[in-house]
Amino acid sequence: MDTKGLRFDAINLGHGSGGIMTRDLLDKVIFSTFDNAYLNQKHDGAIVKFDGEIAISTDSFVVSPVFFKGGNIGELAVNGTVNDVAMCGAIPKYLSLAFIVEEGLKMEEFIQIVESVKSAADESGVQIITGDTKVVERGKGDKIFINTTGFGEVHPKANISSTNIKAGDMIFVNGYIAQHGMAIMSQREGLEFESTIVSDTTNINFMAMNLLDKFGEKIHLFRDPTRGGVASVLSEIATDIGMGISINENDFPLEKQVVAACEILGLDPLYVANEGVFLSIVSADVATEFLAEMKKDPKGINSRCIGAVTLEHPNKVVMNSSIGGKRMVSPLIGEQLPRIC
Amino acid sequence: MDTKGLRFDAINLGHGSGGIMTRDLLDKVIFSTFDNAYLNQKHDGAIVKFDGEIAISTDSFVVSPVFFKGGNIGELAVNGTVNDVAMCGAIPKYLSLAFIVEEGLKMEEFIQIVESVKSAADESGVQIITGDTKVVERGKGDKIFINTTGFGEVHPKANISSTNIKAGDMIFVNGYIAQHGMAIMSQREGLEFESTIVSDTTNINFMAMNLLDKFGEKIHLFRDPTRGGVASVLSEIATDIGMGISINENDFPLEKQVVAACEILGLDPLYVANEGVFLSIVSADVATEFLAEMKKDPKGINSRCIGAVTLEHPNKVVMNSSIGGKRMVSPLIGEQLPRIC
Numbered sequence: 001m002d003t004k005g006l007r008f009d010a011i012n013l014g015h016g017s018g019g020i021m022t023r024d025l026l027d028k029v030i031f032s033t034f035d036n037a038y039l040n041q042k043h044d045g046a047i048v049k050f051d052g053e054i055a056i057s058t059d060s061f062v063v064s065p066v067f068f069k070g071g072n073i074g075e076l077a078v079n080g081t082v083n084d085v086a087m088c089g090a091i092p093k094y095l096s097l098a099f100i101v102e103e104g105l106k107m108e109e110f111i112q113i114v115e116s117v118k119s120a121a122d123e124s125g126v127q128i129i130t131g132d133t134k135v136v137e138r139g140k141g142d143k144i145f146i147n148t149t150g151f152g153e154v155h156p157k158a159n160i161s162s163t164n165i166k167a168g169d170m171i172f173v174n175g176y177i178a179q180h181g182m183a184i185m186s187q188r189e190g191l192e193f194e195s196t197i198v199s200d201t202t203n204i205n206f207m208a209m210n211l212l213d214k215f216g217e218k219i220h221l222f223r224d225p226t227r228g229g230v231a232s233v234l235s236e237i238a239t240d241i242g243m244g245i246s247i248n249e250n251d252f253p254l255e256k257q258v259v260a261a262c263e264i265l266g267l268d269p270l271y272v273a274n275e276g277v278f279l280s281i282v283s284a285d286v287a288t289e290f291l292a293e294m295k296k297d298p299k300g301i302n303s304r305c306i307g308a309v310t311l312e313h314p315n316k317v318v319m320n321s322s323i324g325g326k327r328m329v330s331p332l333i334g335e336q337l338p339r340i341c
Numbered sequence: 342m343d344t345k346g347l348r349f350d351a352i353n354l355g356h357g358s359g360g361i362m363t364r365d366l367l368d369k370v371i372f373s374t375f376d377n378a379y380l381n382q383k384h385d386g387a388i389v390k391f392d393g394e395i396a397i398s399t400d401s402f403v404v405s406p407v408f409f410k411g412g413n414i415g416e417l418a419v420n421g422t423v424n425d426v427a428m429c430g431a432i433p434k435y436l437s438l439a440f441i442v443e444e445g446l447k448m449e450e451f452i453q454i455v456e457s458v459k460s461a462a463d464e465s466g467v468q469i470i471t472g473d474t475k476v477v478e479r480g481k482g483d484k485i486f487i488n489t490t491g492f493g494e495v496h497p498k499a500n501i502s503s504t505n506i507k508a509g510d511m512i513f514v515n516g517y518i519a520q521h522g523m524a525i526m527s528q529r530e531g532l533e534f535e536s537t538i539v540s541d542t543t544n545i546n547f548m549a550m551n552l553l554d555k556f557g558e559k560i561h562l563f564r565d566p567t568r569g570g571v572a573s574v575l576s577e578i579a580t581d582i583g584m585g586i587s588i589n590e591n592d593f594p595l596e597k598q599v600v601a602a603c604e605i606l607g608l609d610p611l612y613v614a615n616e617g618v619f620l621s622i623v624s625a626d627v628a629t630e631f632l633a634e635m636k637k638d639p640k641g642i643n644s645r646c647i648g649a650v651t652l653e654h655p656n657k658v659v660m661n662s663s664i665g666g667k668r669m670v671s672p673l674i675g676e677q678l679p680r681i682c
Binding site: 130226 | 488492680
């Protein structure tokens with residue numbers, strides 16, 4: 001990136017004016033980084049070709065701090081939306097990228113975030129095709145917020161819908177839970193403690209698409225438990241399908257450090273946000289092969305079956321606890337960890 | 342909208358948690374307002390069918406104040422993106438909708454904004470198919486920011502590209518300029534003055550599509566002069582095409598009030614943002630019919646030809662002033678009016 005010509009070492013309101021300073025920032029940072037034919041149209045939008053079904057997902061990222069152990073808001077904004085598109089059973093292809101920057105953000109931080117967007121996009125196989133940059137006055141934002149909207153081609157074998165879920169379906173998770181939320185929490189002002197917990201932010205689209213290649217319609221639902229964690233997502237699903245979900249406490253893959261940090265802070269890992277984790281609800285007849293296939297993927301080595309769908313306790317999630325009891329898992333009500341993604 | 346069940350009279354962090362409060366807000370305000378089959382999938386994204394070329398455009402709206410004369414941030418966020426899609430020569434069909442709300446925004450204001458989004462979407466013929474709601478702490482945002490990303494089918498007769506522009510092409514505008522920027526400015530703290538200037542925020546997609554129906558490839562470029570105003574957009578175009586643009590000061594449609602307000606504040610209306618205005622660059626052989634067709638539209642009654650593309654003064658915009666002189670029109674450099682859209 002040729003940033004020598006950038007005349008400012010921090011973002012200021014002029015960068016959001018729509019005039020020469022905006023154009024300068026776009027040319028020197030955005031267009032030079034993402035250089036592709038779509039973006040180079042330099043129009044108010046991009047034209048792409050699509051035939052068939054497209055999955056579309058949008059997310060704004062407001063994580064604080066914007067730089068955290070294991071990543072920054074730039075890659076989070078790419079991975080989060082790429083994963084949401086994949087969870088719809090679609091192959092992510094394109095992203096739009098919109099920044100709301102607070103005046104005063106250091107130019108080097110902005111550039112670092114843009115570079116992370118680029119490398120995360122490359123890793124996920126998506127192109128940034130259109131964008132927007134707005135600047136708000138100091139104190140009217142928080143360094144940087146990013147919106148990404150993603151577009152993907154629906155996988156030819158996908159038939160992802162909660163209406164396909166049946167009693168007896170098995171529920172799988174691809175790895176350690178609660179990593180992202182606890183990484184953010186461990187860095188928050190006033191709550192800092194000794195920890196090397198890193199965010200699990202990563203793309204899981206290739207792993208999900210491979211599972212669709214192999215198991216097609218046997219996969220009834222994909223869902224990534226970000227805000228609200230595994231408990232909130234499962235509760236939502238139980239309500240949607242009008243059946244029960246039974247999970248086993250002992251089966252959740254959890255890192256020791258995360259368990260310890262949750263204990264110190266009085267948090268339940270089931271409610272903590274994840275970024276590189278996804279749940280699959282799958283027909284029981286392929287359960288063994290499905291788990292074996294998951295474990296072959298580097299992002300699925302710690303995959304587990306965590307539970308099943310049941311006709312008992314409709315609309316409710318019940319956990320078989322490690323000491324042999326049963327407890328109801330409610331969805332999160334208010335806020336456990338704000339600004340997590 | 343059944344808002345009786347809303348247990349809070351202001352947005353708080355719990356509404357962004359991903360838990361029950363989020364679900365409650367979505368069910369009672371968002372899903373009930375936008376009720377459609379796409380949104381009712383209640384997944385992380387929506388699946389839509391498309392065949393052929395799609396125009397995609399994204400914009401974040403950070404206007405301050407969020408309620409202004411002639412509209413609010415909700416309809417601005419719809420019209421702005423609808424218009425950007427139309428400027429690509431495409432029929433707007435779908436929007437994604439992402440809110441970043443500052444804790445403490447009054448629930449009634451949030452609902453009013455959501456209702457404006459709905460009515461603006463209905464008026465433009467677009468559906469809200471997926472969305473996101475984040476909440477940031479008090480002092481980390483400014484009431485509400487909205488990102489919309491729009492998708493449209495490219496009009497079968499459209500061939501919109503600055504590479505099609507030729508010397509001799511005529512440049513048209515559909516109405517009074519500088520209304521939006523001056524409406525916002527007239528309400529800003531410390532700058533309030535007696536004025537009834539209202540924002541021109543509106544959709545111009547139907548007008549633009551009708552012109553494409555009638556004139557097809559004779560239309561070389563559409564562009565809406567929002568941030569940076571007419572001067573910045575024309576300067577950008579002149580640079581892109583490597584030709585000159587000649588405009589006539591006397592031909593710009595301007596309301597008296599706007600001229601007066603600009604004089605008081607020392608602003609040049611050519612640099613002030615517009616929201617319901619678009620420029621068309623059109624082959625000279627259809628100029629007369631084009632202008633006549635524009636004037637038939639209620640949103641084009643005040644249409645004018647404001648200038649032409651020329652081989653003289655390449656890369657530069659030159660204005661023939663009202664007193665018979667010529668002056669160079671530079672693009673905006675820094676910021677004239679921040680947070681205008």
